[in-house]
Amino acid sequence: MNTATPVETPSGKWSGDENFPVGSWLLPARLRPQVAVFYAVARTTDDIADNPDLAPDDKLARLDGFEKALRGDAAGDPVYEKSTRLQQSLSECGVTDQHIRDLIAAFKQDAIKLRYDDWDDLVGYCNLSAAPVGRYLLDLHGEDLADYAASDPLCNALQVLNHLQDLKEDYLELDRVYLPGDWMEQNGVTVPDLAADAASAGLRIVIDRALDGVDDMMARARTLPGRLKSRRLAMESAVIVRLADRLTELLRNGDPIAGRVALKKTDFMSCGLRGIPSVWIGGNK
Numbered sequence: 001m002n003t004a005t006p007v008e009t010p011s012g013k014w015s016g017d018e019n020f021p022v023g024s025w026l027l028p029a030r031l032r033p034q035v036a037v038f039y040a041v042a043r044t045t046d047d048i049a050d051n052p053d054l055a056p057d058d059k060l061a062r063l064d065g066f067e068k069a070l071r072g073d074a075a076g077d078p079v080y081e082k083s084t085r086l087q088q089s090l091s092e093c094g095v096t097d098q099h100i101r102d103l104i105a106a107f108k109q110d111a112i113k114l115r116y117d118d119w120d121d122l123v124g125y126c127n128l129s130a131a132p133v134g135r136y137l138l139d140l141h142g143e144d145l146a147d148y149a150a151s152d153p154l155c156n157a158l159q160v161l162n163h164l165q166d167l168k169e170d171y172l173e174l175d176r177v178y179l180p181g182d183w184m185e186q187n188g189v190t191v192p193d194l195a196a197d198a199a200s201a202g203l204r205i206v207i208d209r210a211l212d213g214v215d216d217m218m219a220r221a222r223t224l225p226g227r228l229k230s231r232r233l234a235m236e237s238a239v240i241v242r243l244a245d246r247l248t249e250l251l252r253n254g255d256p257i258a259g260r261v262a263l264k265k266t267d268f269m270s271c272g273l274r275g276i277p278s279v280w281i282g283g284n285k
Contacts, residue, residue, distance in 0.1 A: 006079070007048075007062050007065060007066075007079050007080070008044050008047070008048070009047050009048055009051040009053075009054065010044070010047055011047045011050065011051075024236060026232055026233075026235050026236040026239070026276075027232050027233065027236060028141075028230070028232050031140055031141070034089050034092075034093055034140060035137070035140070037082075037085050037086050037089045038086060038089070038100065038136055040082045040085075040086070041066065041070075041082050041083055041086045041100055042100065042103050042133070044066070044082055045063055045066050045103065045104050045107050046103075046107055048062045048063060048107065049063065049107035049108070049110040049111055050110070050174065052173055052174055056111045056112050059107075059108075059111035060108055060111055060112070063104055063107055063108050063111070065079070065080055066080055066082070066083045066104060067083075067101060067104050068080075069083030069084055069087070070083045070086065070087050070097050070100060070101065071097075072087060086100060093140055095136065095139045095140055096139065098132075099132035099133070099135050099136040099139070100132070100136070102127075102128045102131075102132040103128065103129065103132050103133070105128050106125060106128035106129035107129075109125060109128065109129075110129075110176070113125075114174075114175050114176050114177065115177050115181055116177070116178060116179065116180060116181060117180070117181050117182060118180045118181065118182045118183075119180045119183070119210075119213060121180070122160070122163075122178060122179075122180055123156060123213075125178075126155070126156035126159040126160065127152070127156065129159055130155040130156050130158060130159035131148075131151070131152040131155045131156055132155075133155055134148075134151035134152065134154060134155040135148055135151060135152070137151075137233065138151055138228075138233075141228075141229075141230045141233045142229070142230075143228055143229060143230065143233070144227075144229075146227075147224065147227050147228065149220065150220055150221055150222075150223045150224035150227060151221075151224055153216075153217035153218070153220040153221045154217070154218070154220075154221030154224055154237070154240065154241065154244070156217055157214045157217035157218050157221060157244055158240070158244055160178075160210055160213065160214050160217075161214060161244060161247050161248065161251065163178035163179075163210075164207060164210060164211070164251050164256055164261075165247075165251070165256055165260070165261055165262065166178075166256075167179070167194055167207075167256050167257060168194055168195065168256065168257050171191065171194040171195060172194075172195060177191055177194065179206055179207075179210065180206070180210070183205075183206045183209055183210075184202075184203075184206055187202035187203070187205045187206055188202045189202045189203045189206055194257065196257060197257070197258060198255055198257055198258040199255050199256070199257040199258065203257065204255075207251070207256070208252070211248055211251060211252055214244075214248055215248065218241070218244060218245065218248070221241060221244070222241055224237045224241070225237045225238040225241065225278070235276045238276065238278050239271050239272050239276065242270075242271035242274055243263060243267065243268070243271045246263060246267050246270075246271060247261075247262075247263055247267075250262075250263070
C-alpha cells in the first residue's frame with residue numbers, strides 16, 4: 001500500500017534498486033531496522049530533490065520540513081513521521097543527526113545547483129551526498145571515527161560512479177551535469193554532447209579522467225574492511241569495494257552515453273563470493 005504523504009513524491013525506488021547494498025542481510029539483524037529508518041528519510045528527501053515536476057523553491061520548502069522535524073519542530077505531524085521515527089532511532093542508538101542533515105543539505109543543493117566548476121567542487125558535493133551514509137553506518141556499529149578516512153573515499157567513489165552511469169539521464173530529465181566544467185571546456189565538450197547517441201572523443205577523456213579520480217579514492221577505500229571491528233560490516237564493505245572496482249571496469253570499457261552501463265546479477269554474485277571470504281581470512285572479529 002502506498003502510504004506516502006502529500007509532501008512526499010515517491011519515485012518507487014527502494015533499497016533493492018540501488019547499485020550497492022543498503023542494509024543488506026550481511027549487517028547485524030538488530031541494526032537493520034535502524035538502517036531502514038535512516039534509508040527511508042534519505043530516499044524520501046532524495047526523491048523530492050529529483051522530482052522534475054517540482055519548482056526549486058517547492059523542493060527546498062519540502063526538504064526544510066523534513067529537516068525541521070529532525071530537530072523536533074514537527075512533533076505529532078504525520079506528514080513528517082519518517083523524520084520523527086529517525087529522530088527517535090538516532091537517539092536510541094546514540095548516533096548524531098549530522099549525517100542525515102548533511103544528506104538533506106546535498107539534496108537542497110541539487111534543487112538549485114546544476115553545474116560543477118571542477119573536480120574539487122564535485123567532490124565537495126559528494127562529501128554531503130555520499131560520505132554521510134558511510135559515516136552513519138560506522139557510528140551505528142560503534143566503529144572508530146578514524147575510519148571515516150577510508151569510508152569517505154569509498155562512498156564518494158560510489159557517488160561518482162553513479163553519476164557517470166546516469167550522465168545522459170541526469171541531463172535530459174533534470175538538466176544536471178555531474179562532471180567538472182573545467183575538464184569539459186579543456187576537451188571541447190559542451191553540455192548538449194550528453195544527449196548524443198555516443199560519447200565524443202572529448203567526453204570520453206573527461207569520463208576516463210573522472211574514473212582516474214575514482215581509482216585514487218579506491219586506493220584509500222580498499223583499506224576499510226580490514227580496519228573495522230564489526231565482521232559483518234567489514235564483509236559488506238569488502239563486497240562493496242569489489243562492486244565499485246567492477247563498475248569502474250565496466251565504465252572504462254563501456255559508453256554510458258550510448259547505453260546503460262550497469263552491474264549484472266553475476267557481478268553481485270562474484271563480488272560477494274570473493275568479498276565475504278576475504279574478511280574471514282583477514283581475521284575481522
